[in-house]
Structure formats: C-alpha cells, structure tokens
Amino acid sequence: MKAYVLRSYGSPDVLELRDIDRPAPGPGEVLVRVRAASVQPADWHLMRGEPYVSRLMPGFLGLRKPKITILGADVAGVVEATGPGVTGFATGDEVYAMLAMGGGFAEYVCVPESELAPKPATLSFEEAAAVPLAAGTALLALRDQGGVRPGSRVLVNGASGGVGTFAVQLGKAYGAHVTGVCSTRNVDLVRSLGADEVIDYTKEDFTRDGQVYDVLLYIAGNRSFAECRKVLTRKGVCVMIGGAATRWLQPAGRVSAALAASAFVSQKAALTNVLACRDNRGNLDELTELIDDGRLAPVVDRVYDFGELPAAVRYQEEGHAPGKVVLRI
Numbered sequence: 406m407k408a409y410v411l412r413s414y415g416s417p418d419v420l421e422l423r424d425i426d427r428p429a430p431g432p433g434e435v436l437v438r439v440r441a442a443s444v445q446p447a448d449w450h451l452m453r454g455e456p457y458v459s460r461l462m463p464g465f466l467g468l469r470k471p472k473i474t475i476l477g478a479d480v481a482g483v484v485e486a487t488g489p490g491v492t493g494f495a496t497g498d499e500v501y502a503m504l505a506m507g508g509g510f511a512e513y514v515c516v517p518e519s520e521l522a523p524k525p526a527t528l529s530f531e532e533a534a535a536v537p538l539a540a541g542t543a544l545l546a547l548r549d550q551g552g553v554r555p556g557s558r559v560l561v562n563g564a565s566g567g568v569g570t571f572a573v574q575l576g577k578a579y580g581a582h583v584t585g586v587c588s589t590r591n592v593d594l595v596r597s598l599g600a601d602e603v604i605d606y607t608k609e610d611f612t613r614d615g616q617v618y619d620v621l622l623y624i625a626g627n628r629s630f631a632e633c634r635k636v637l638t639r640k641g642v643c644v645m646i647g648g649a650a651t652r653w654l655q656p657a658g659r660v661s662a663a664l665a666a667s668a669f670v671s672q673k674a675a676l677t678n679v680l681a682c683r684d685n686r687g688n689l690d691e692l693t694e695l696i697d698d699g700r701l702a703p704v705v706d707r708v709y710d711f712g713e714l715p716a717a718v719r720y721q722e723e724g725h726a727p728g729k730v731v732l733r734i
C-alpha cells in the first residue's frame with residue numbers, strides 16, 4: 406500500500422510517499438481502507454519535532470527522530486477486514502476514527518474496534534474525516550473542562566479554525582451564549598455558525614471590552630492567563646487547548662504557566678488533551694448524533710489529493726485555514 410512515511414524531523418518535504426506492507430488486523434482490530442484523512446496542527450508539530458521542549462517530555466515526540474512514523478490522526482473509510490474477536494463491524498461498513506498514534510496518511514490502517522465508530526450517515530468521507538480530533542477537542546473542552554450549561558457565557562478565542570468552528574456550534578447546541586474571536590475575513594463564517602457575538606481581533610481586544618465569561622476556550626493567540634482572567638467570572642474556567650507556536654516552547658510553555666498560576670486564584674485553568682482521552686468511541690457517537698440531527702456540521706476549507714499532502718500540511722501550517730484541511734485518499 407502507499408503511505409507517507411516520516412523518517413526524520415523537518416519541513417513538509419520530509420513526508421515521503423512510499424510503498425510499504427499493508428498491515429494485517431490483530432485480535433480486536435479492524436483494517437480500514439482509508440478514503441479521507443484530515444490535516445491539523447498536531448501533524449506539523451510531530452513532523453517538525455516542535456516545540457523542542459516537547460521532545461524532552463514523555464509523549465508523542467522522540468528526542469532525535471519521530472516516534473510516530475505515519476502521521477494522520479483522523480480517518481474516514483470502509484472496513485476492509487476484521488481481526489479475531491471483532492463483533493461490532495463487518496467488511497464494507499463505513500466508519501471513522503481518531504488515531505492518537507497516527508497512521509491516517511496511508512491507504513490502509515488498523516484501528517482497535519473500541520475506537521472505531523460508524524460514519525455519520527449524512528456526511529461524505531471528506532466531511533467525516535474533518536470531525537474526530539477537532540470536534541472531539543471542542544466537545545471535551547466545553548462538556549468536561551468547561552462544564553458548559555444552558556445560559557453559560559462562552560468565549561471561543563480562535564473561533565474560525567478547525568477546533569473553533571466546532572466549538573461555536575457545540576456551544577450553541579449546549580444552549581450557551583457564544584462569542585467568537587477571529588480575524589476580519591472570518592467574521593461572517595463565525596456568525597453563520599451561530600455565534601451570538603463575534604469579535605474581530607484585528608480591531609478589538611476581547612480583554613478590554615468589559616464583557617465577562619464563564620468559560621474561555623483558549624485555542625489561538627498568545628494572551629497570558631493573567632489577561633484571560635480579567636474576562637472570567639469569579640469561578641470562571643480558562644480551558645487551555647492550543648495557541649500561537651514557537652520553535653522552542655510554545656504553546657506548551659503558556660499552557661503550563663496557566664495551569665501553575667491557576668492554583669493560586671479563584672478562576673481555573675484546565676487542560677484539554679484529546680489524544681489522552683480514553684473514550685473516543687463515546688465522543689464520536691455523541692458527535693454523530695448531533696451531526697445526523699443537523700445540529701453540527703464540519704466546515705471543510707480545502708480538500709487535497711493524496712499526492713498533495715506536503716502542500717496540504719504547508720497550507721495548514723500557515724494557521725489561517727477557515728475550518729479543516731482534508732486529504733482525499
């Protein structure tokens with residue numbers, strides 16, 4: 406089968422399209438013929454081995470070379486074969502999944518049955534591949550770390566990107582009052598997703614307009630926790646998801662500093678880490694229900710062909726894709 410293999414850290418040019426052996430499903434595993442995968446910031450962080458500080462932490466980066474050699478955390482496709490003991494899926498089923506250890510930028514991937522879900526019936530493969538990691542992140546951030554309820558006031562800083570476009574819609578599905586922060590060209594998009602208010606960060610500073618929020622989703626930008634606290638209610642939560650990246654430290658440094666500082670004040674900083682989540686299947690089922698009910702829809706900005714993965718990663722890395730970047734395989 407064809408797969409993009411990562412043998413060393415570097416620019417998108419290190420992604421090599423090669424012929425490798427097709428994997429065989431082991432006990433409890435399902436072999437999926439991948440039809441689409443999506444590209445996200447995690448892919449270029451893993452590809453570049455940045456921020457460098459992350460290479461020193463236990464996790465997904467190796468010190469000198471990549472631990473994960475086939476990137477791609479989101480897939481949608483068709484079941485090709487099942488391993489011993491698999492009872493919930495059969496050949497030909499349309500499925501989707503989030504793969505914490507990658508493997509999606511390939512024609513086939515083996516997925517544990519427990520992490521695979523039926524694809525939303527109303528979505529194409531390209532649309533379904535846009536969902537698992539980004540929507541899963543928004544779901545965990547709002548439901549688990551944010552504890553969002555009807556009437557909660559939620560600020561989504563980074564509302565126009567992969568995670569943000571889902572967060573705005575999910576916040577509305579949970580009955581919250583949602584304010585989205587994005588740049589000028591995405592104001593209409595964020596409003597069309599249901600945001601009650603939209604702040605254009607090129608013209609207004611959300612930390613200075615006098616509004617307060619119960620939950621702030623910190624997806625983008627480089628504001629300090631001290632600045633974010635100013636717009637939180639007394640028991641408000643700043644949910645740390647991501648932010649502007651640098652080679653050595655960010656966004657890991659900003660996230661760690663917020664978590665440490667929050668031990669001393671009434672407002673809390675909480676981390677969302679979708680890759681560490683143990684119930685991906687449950688999250689996907691919840692998302693599928695919202696999608697098939699018409700309450701949640703992926704925003705797909707661009708679809709690239711399989712041979713164009715380096716260009717797709719280069720585009721995603723610019724950091725301004727409205728919605729998701731998808732690979733057709």
Ligand SMILES: NC(=O)c1ccc[n+]([C@@H]2O[C@H](COP(=O)([O-])OP(=O)(O)OC[C@H]3O[C@@H](n4cnc5c(N)ncnc54)[C@H](OP(=O)(O)O)[C@@H]3O)[C@@H](O)[C@H]2O)c1
Nearest residue numbers: 446542563565566567568588625626647648677678679725
């Ligand atoms: N913790 C987790 O489990 C987890 C999971 C997924 C992603 N992440 C992290 O979350 C971050 C976002 O991921 P993503 O997939 O949404 O990325 P993305 O699709 O590249 O979106 C980033 C968005 O940030 C916006 N942005 C840039 N500068 C901004 C600013 N100063 N203020 C407000 N918005 C700004 C951009 O919108 P404009 O074009 O309008 O500027 C862009 O749409 C990344 O750091 C990623 O690594 C973490």
